[in-house]
Amino acid sequence: MADDGLLVGTVTRPERHATGSGHPEQAPRIHAAEQGIVTGPLRDATVQLGTRLATVTELARVHDRAYLDALMSLCRSGGGELDPDTPVAAGSWDTAVEAAGLGLAAADALRSGEGGAAFVLPRPPGHHATRTTGMGFCLLNNVAVTAAALVAAGERVLIVDWDVHHGNGTQAIFWDNPDVLYVSTHESPAYPGTGRPEETGGPNAPDGTVNIPLPAGATGDVVQAALRLIAEPVADRFRADWVLISAGFDAHRDDPLADLRLASGDYTDLTNIVTKWAPPGRAIAFLEGGYDLSALTRSVAATASALLGIDHRPEPTTNGGPGHDCIVRAEQARARAQAWT
Amino acid sequence: MTTKRILVAMDSSDNSEAAARWAADEVIATGADIVAVHALGLLERIGSLRVPSQHNRTQITWTFEHTWTAPLRRHGTEPRYVIRDGPPAQVILDVAAEVGADLIVVGSRGADRRAQLPLGSTSTQVVRHSTCPVVVIPPR
Numbered sequence: 474m475a476d477d478g479l480l481v482g483t484v485t486r487p488e489r490h491a492t493g494s495g496h497p498e499q500a501p502r503i504h505a506a507e508q509g510i511v512t513g514p515l516r517d518a519t520v521q522l523g524t525r526l527a528t529v530t531e532l533a534r535v536h537d538r539a540y541l542d543a544l545m546s547l548c549r550s551g552g553g554e555l556d557p558d559t560p561v562a563a564g565s566w567d568t569a570v571e572a573a574g575l576g577l578a579a580a581d582a583l584r585s586g587e588g589g590a591a592f593v594l595p596r597p598p599g600h601h602a603t604r605t606t607g608m609g610f611c612l613l614n615n616v617a618v619t620a621a622a623l624v625a626a627g628e629r630v631l632i633v634d635w636d637v638h639h640g641n642g643t644q645a646i647f648w649d650n651p652d653v654l655y656v657s658t659h660e661s662p663a664y665p666g667t668g669r670p671e672e673t674g675g676p677n678a679p680d681g682t683v684n685i686p687l688p689a690g691a692t693g694d695v696v697q698a699a700l701r702l703i704a705e706p707v708a709d710r711f712r713a714d715w716v717l718i719s720a721g722f723d724a725h726r727d728d729p730l731a732d733l734r735l736a737s738g739d740y741t742d743l744t745n746i747v748t749k750w751a752p753p754g755r756a757i758a759f760l761e762g763g764y765d766l767s768a769l770t771r772s773v774a775a776t777a778s779a780l781l782g783i784d785h786r787p788e789p790t791t792n793g794g795p796g797h798d799c800i801v802r803a804e805q806a807r808a809r810a811q812a813w814t
Numbered sequence: 815m816t817t818k819r820i821l822v823a824m825d826s827s828d829n830s831e832a833a834a835r836w837a838a839d840e841v842i843a844t845g846a847d848i849v850a851v852h853a854l855g856l857l858e859r860i861g862s863l864r865v866p867s868q869h870n871r872t873q874i875t876w877t878f879e880h881t882w883t884a885p886l887r888r889h890g891t892e893p894r895y896v897i898r899d900g901p902p903a904q905v906i907l908d909v910a911a912e913v914g915a916d917l918i919v920v921g922s923r924g925a926d927r928r929a930q931l932p933l934g935s936t937s938t939q940v941v942r943h944s945t946c947p948v949v950v951i952p953p954r
Binding site: 495496497556557558608609610638660662663664665666667729730731732 | 857864936
């Protein structure tokens, strides 16, 4: 296997997790994301990862056994829903377990010296899933499963979540874990209603969470500024061994579920920023949201290319949107919250 | 115990309407004031459609305040309206604590009647974690 190519992981049969007609989280998203990788400048620089199912032991590092048992049982009985957003089908457990294993396979391969970076395309997405339940289209927290495995191996993990929705599940799972730094930029107000700048971490990890909520209309320059001004100093102090990206692309201006105004070229810049927060060969991107298929293809293409240091921008970057004042307020709120810890 | 503030959880379901009618009758019986809450998920059911919440906040808010909560106003009561992003059970519990609810009223089934995770239906979670009494109204 090439030692500098992009490792790519996908679920083999994403349609088994049937969400029903009209639901925006559909199996064609995975095909659209794959197109972004195989049709762009990376077409000859990718290597497909093998399938590796997450074990119950690996899942239980981040999810309660009672939840895992109940989810499996619900699937075996034909499915249902976890909440009005989150349907579960008979095939969802098998799909979700395969999805949760993608990052583990990527980490194993990168640790063995294979590939230069990895991009995995799990379905269903994961960052809203908490220890005790799935929600917000998510069943198992894919990025958290990989992060927890790396922490168990003695590594320090930085998770950057640029999905337009706050990753409440990931934040909660690692809230008090000093070996994981969680950074999130997200639209606010928006689902799930969490992610205030004052949420900076538990007593054992008081600097372990960085939340930068942004207003509707925020553009790529605002997200860049948020990462550079607020997150980067914390990342520099943290000294991560790995950076895992919860790479949702629903902050794209064409996305039907939210109101940020990024374009695919912005994801090139964001990838360039965050991959410098860990050593080379230690970056894995995890698909989260992103519901306009065309925007998803373009955004994945830009991100995947940037993971290998290739500047590919299907659309120019964006700037001029609101939110710079929110960055200032977020930094002030963080400072006040930490002054009390 | 004197009930002074009732929190009723609302969505587009018939079950929610039944809960609202029960809560309205309780207001008449107790003189309590009433707070109606709706949790905004990623998607919202409007009629037979499932639409993204974020792009339809204005419509959802109007429908919540004018249509779903109409049964609360039939005795001349004017509720306070709270609409908030988040999973339904968490929103209900958070708002109940914030407003100092003495009683929570919730339907046993929401807008989607498919089988729910045994541990995690909204009404089950609210009953399990509430610090005040909860009345669960079955579908009519």
